[in-house]
Amino acid sequence: MTTTLNPRTHGPDHPVSYYAATARYDQRYPQLTESIRADVCVVGGGFGGVNTALELAERGYSVVLLEAHRIGWGASGRNGGQLIRGIGHGLEPFRKTLGDAGVAAVEAMGNEAVDIVTQRIERYNIDCDIRWGFADLANRPRHWAELQSHFDELQNTDIGHQFELLPPERLGEVVGSNRYLGALVDSGSGHVHPLNLVTGEARAAADLGVRIFERSAVLDIVEGEPVLVKTEAGQVVADRLVLCGNAYVSGLNKTLAGKVLPAGSYVIATEPLDEATARQILPGRHAVCDMNVALDYYRLSADNRLLFGGLCNYSGRDPRSIEAALKPHLDRVFPALRDIHIDYQWGGMIGIGANRFPQIGRLKPNIYYAQAYSGHGVNVTHLAARVIAESMHGDSERLNVLEKVKHLTFPGGPRFRSPLLALGMLYFRMKDWV
Numbered sequence: 001m002t003t004t005l006n007p008r009t010h011g012p013d014h015p016v017s018y019y020a021a022t023a024r025y026d027q028r029y030p031q032l033t034e035s036i037r038a039d040v041c042v043v044g045g046g047f048g049g050v051n052t053a054l055e056l057a058e059r060g061y062s063v064v065l066l067e068a069h070r071i072g073w074g075a076s077g078r079n080g081g082q083l084i085r086g087i088g089h090g091l092e093p094f095r096k097t098l099g100d101a102g103v104a105a106v107e108a109m110g111n112e113a114v115d116i117v118t119q120r121i122e123r124y125n126i127d128c129d130i131r132w133g134f135a136d137l138a139n140r141p142r143h144w145a146e147l148q149s150h151f152d153e154l155q156n157t158d159i160g161h162q163f164e165l166l167p168p169e170r171l172g173e174v175v176g177s178n179r180y181l182g183a184l185v186d187s188g189s190g191h192v193h194p195l196n197l198v199t200g201e202a203r204a205a206a207d208l209g210v211r212i213f214e215r216s217a218v219l220d221i222v223e224g225e226p227v228l229v230k231t232e233a234g235q236v237v238a239d240r241l242v243l244c245g246n247a248y249v250s251g252l253n254k255t256l257a258g259k260v261l262p263a264g265s266y267v268i269a270t271e272p273l274d275e276a277t278a279r280q281i282l283p284g285r286h287a288v289c290d291m292n293v294a295l296d297y298y299r300l301s302a303d304n305r306l307l308f309g310g311l312c313n314y315s316g317r318d319p320r321s322i323e324a325a326l327k328p329h330l331d332r333v334f335p336a337l338r339d340i341h342i343d344y345q346w347g348g349m350i351g352i353g354a355n356r357f358p359q360i361g362r363l364k365p366n367i368y369y370a371q372a373y374s375g376h377g378v379n380v381t382h383l384a385a386r387v388i389a390e391s392m393h394g395d396s397e398r399l400n401v402l403e404k405v406k407h408l409t410f411p412g413g414p415r416f417r418s419p420l421l422a423l424g425m426l427y428f429r430m431k432d433w434v
């Protein structure tokens with residue numbers, strides 16, 4: 001199947017975006033042009049790969065990180081920046097597989113995931129506009145009922161930060177829109193400038209001795225002990241390999257590619273809003289998500305732009321105009337912003353798994369992988385990195401828990417996978433409309 005990818009979002013450099021325009025760490029890394037040796041070779045310069053490299057370097061391993069384009073080129077440098085507590089999209093369906101203790105362990109990992117990000121930012125002094133406060137917004141009565149029951153469950157946990165349930169009459173504390181029926185506010189989740197976070201983490205990894213190579217796409221892997229990882233102009237001989245190509249992994253590994261579907265998601269950034277307007281639409285500067293399957297997610301940037309994300313596209317083709325496709329969503333939420341100018345528009349690929357539980361595990365005793373965060377990866381990538389590094393360092397207890405969840409290969413092969421999923425998603429979107 002031929003796919004037409006928009007050069008604006010799929011060129012060799014960072015795509016034009018609000019994030020690229022406000023990048024603070026514009027470090028470039030060389031291309032790999034020789035044969036080198038390492039304890040571990042990590043493929044993919046997003047949050048997953050960069051943090052795996054960093055975790056391993058912190059434990060004293062020699063690490064090589066290979067990125068096909070630039071650090072943060074993929075979803076990690078393009079996303080909505082919402083740093084949301086938890087793993088996956090609800091753990092109840094996995095209780096039978098994981099058991100009560102397993103579910104509790106995964107819940108704890110979901111909280112730790114956000115703490116890891118906080119610790120990174122503090123320890124390595126990363127300037128990435130972190131701000132606390134996140135809210136789920138109910139679009140329908142059943143969403144509101146879900147939020148109420150989730151809030152009740154949270155009362156019995158000791159997560160250590162505050163949650164608040166806002167009924168319709170108090171919604172104005174979080175969002176200046178009449179489209180919603182209530183909100184669940186989480187003070188322990190928030191938002192970041194993701195490109196500055198991932199490139200700041202890469203800088204920290206490089207400072208610890210990780211050898212980072214950009215424009216170094218891995219073209220072939222010869223499995224064995226050691227494993228041989230080949231790029232166009234060089235190769236890495238390593239005892240262990242970690243694959244973090246996620247939605248962009250495609251031809252590199254058929255098994256992984258079969259379990260992750262790339263889905264386009266898109267963001268527009270307005271011109272900076274005046275203070276009064278910013279305060280009117282998001283008074284507490286929370287990051288917010290609505291609860292539809294093809295959800296709207298939005299937040300204010302440090303310079304008062306509204307960064308508004310949404311859409312979900314399985315065709316591999318970006319909309320001809322992201323602004324034309326997404327602006328009507330923004331207008332429905334904030335009609336007063338109808339005439340606002342859109343300064344930036346961009347998109348990227350989310351890796352979706354069939355059960356929407358992240359795929360973190362081992363293909364072989366010395367080949368690890370992490371992918372398919374299904375749109376909830378800013379925090380979980382950090383946790384995946386830690387759990388993989390722990391396992392390589394001799395403690396696989398937490399990886400063993402995550403590996404209990406089995407992941408289906410999407411039917412249809414590379415040709416028909418996306419159309420089949422598009423049909424499935426249409427079904428869920430129709431349920432939203434009903």
Ligand SMILES: Cc1cc2nc3c(=O)[nH]c(=O)nc-3n(C[C@H](O)[C@H](O)[C@H](O)COP(=O)(O)OP(=O)(O)OC[C@H]3O[C@@H](n4cnc5c(N)ncnc54)[C@H](O)[C@@H]3O)c2cc1C
Binds near residue numbers: 379
């Ligand atoms: C528009 C958008 C909005 C999103 N919003 C949010 C959000 O608000 N909150 C949230 O939690 N999650 C969000 N996500 C999801 C989140 O961004 C991802 O889950 C996360 O960034 C995945 O990180 P990663 O390192 O696994 O993958 P990526 O960041 O995609 O990195 C993979 C890297 O691997 C490289 N690569 C692939 N193949 C090779 C190869 N053969 N050789 C070398 N390198 C290779 C790619 O070039 C790429 O840089 C969003 C995603 C998108 C696209």
